[in-house]
Amino acid sequence: MVAKLMVIFFSAILINNFVLTRFLGICPFLGVSQQIETAIGMGLAVIFVLTLASAMTWVVQHLILVPLGLGFLQTVAFILVIAALVQLVEMVIQKVSPTLYRALGVYLPLITTNCAVLGAAVLNIREGYTLVESTVHGAAAGVGFTMAIVLFAGIRERLAYSPVPVSFKGFPIALVTAGLLSIAFLGFAGFNLGKLFGM
Amino acid sequence: MNIAAVVSLGAMGLAFGAALAIAAKKLAVETDPREGKVLEALPGANCGGCGYPGCAAYAAAVVSGAAGVDRCPAGGDAARIRIAEIMGVSTDSAGRTRRIAFVKCLGDREACPERFSYDGIQDCRAANLVGGGHKSCRYGCLGLGTCVAACLFDAMHMSDSGLPVVDREKCVACGKCVEACPRGLIELLDEDIAVYVACSSKDKGADVRKICKVGCIGCGICAKNCPASAIAVTDFLARIDQEKCTRCGICAEKCPMKCIVLDADQVRVGQADSNGVAVSADVQ
DSSP, X not given: OHHHHHHHHHIIIIITOTTTTSOOOHHHHHHTOSSHHHHHHHHHHXXXXXXXXXXXXXXXXXXXXXXXXXXXXXXXXXXXXXXXXXXXXXXXXXXXXXXXXXXXXXXXXXXXXXXXXXXXHHHHHHTTOOHHHHHHHHHHHHHHHHHHHHHHHHHHHHHTTSOOOGGGTTHHHHHHHHHHHHHHHHGGGGOOHHHHTTO | OHHHHHHHHHHHXXXXXXXXXXXXXXXXXXXXXXXXXHHHHSOOOOOOXXXXXXXXXXXHHHHHTSSOTTOOTTTHHHHHHHHHHHHTOOOOOSOOOOEEEEEOOOOOTTTSOBSSOOOSOSOHHHHTTSTTOSBSSTTSOOOSOHHHHHXXXXXXXXXXXXXXXXXXXXXXXXXXXXXXXXXOOEEEEETTOSEEEOOOOOSOHHHHHHHOSSOOOOOOHHHHHOTTOOEEEETTEEEEOTTTOOOOOHHHHHOTTOXXXXXXXXXXXXXXXXXXXXXXXXXX
16 A cells, blocks of 8 residues: 555656656746746645645545536536635735745646646546545645756756857747756656565 | 536535635735835836835835835935825925935046956856956956946946946936945945045055056045045045035045046035135136
């Protein structure tokens, strides 16, 4: 049980990193990665939303949609859950840290339509995870997202002071960098985590 | 089937809506309506001259009582009086002496040559780190215009000879250039001062003479000739106490290196100053 959770957790972070391997949640990944501090704030918000959303969408799927035979409503229902959660996070952040609230700007409400969040929820169902496994998978997806965006923000902070050719300044060089980072993460693809945790 | 879909989604929406409504009550952020009004009265340049990160932060500080109404240098008297009105506090309606930025170096490319040709990042802060800067004088202006780039009010420009020039009309004394200059050459002084020492070199006189035609050599002639004893030489550099200065302009006239800059309009020629010291009439 624990071994399987560990495998789910670490594979969602390293092998199937949501941003760098599955290419989900690229919008905030590029939009809020100019500074490490804001990137960490965004990451924490996404971890919170992803973890809660994974748990709640599992409940919605298995206690409401499946018994009533409403599987076709999955996407609508999940978005509803995620939107409500994001609203809650928005309120909390505005209350706790107005500075972070301003720095995240439009990207905070955009977590609602962040495909990483919806992706994790749908993947949980598709993989047939239990409630605990879903929650762990969601949390790991958030941690993976945070790691990717913080790493990327660190690189971009340095890029800002580098002599980048004029035509590559700004987003072009950021996209190239993101691609290289993604290639680096391909190196984890061959890991057999199951063996590592004795499965 | 369809009714089940409508009812289940509707129920979920209702449940989430109710939860959010409760959360909104609990987590409501109270905003003072005066904050928006104060923000409108500010120039909105977010220059940071008040010491807060941007106009919104200053407006919040004013409303919370943490900051006075007179901190915005860019808005000047107009903003100060308007904010005092909004906050219902009293402030004197008289105008205050404006302050503007003064560059304490006259060593352009001609007066103070470069030691080597600098080809790196065109930013004084970077150039200052390379071998102690490319200027002969380690206190002098590097002339790459970092202060000009920092100015949000278009009040600074580089002269052809490589020195920043302050536009006295546009300068609002926000202090951005003061922070930007890696050599600390810019100072905010009252607009109506008559003289200031336009040099920051703490090198010995003989060393200054070798590298700069307009540097302060710390000879002390200005201090000796000042009728109000407003000038002191420390670290081989003359410093004028603007509180004591009687605007006679003698120091600028006597300075052998011509590094004391005189504003002719502010000199009180032929008048006796408050201490009764006769002021020379032949400064101009």
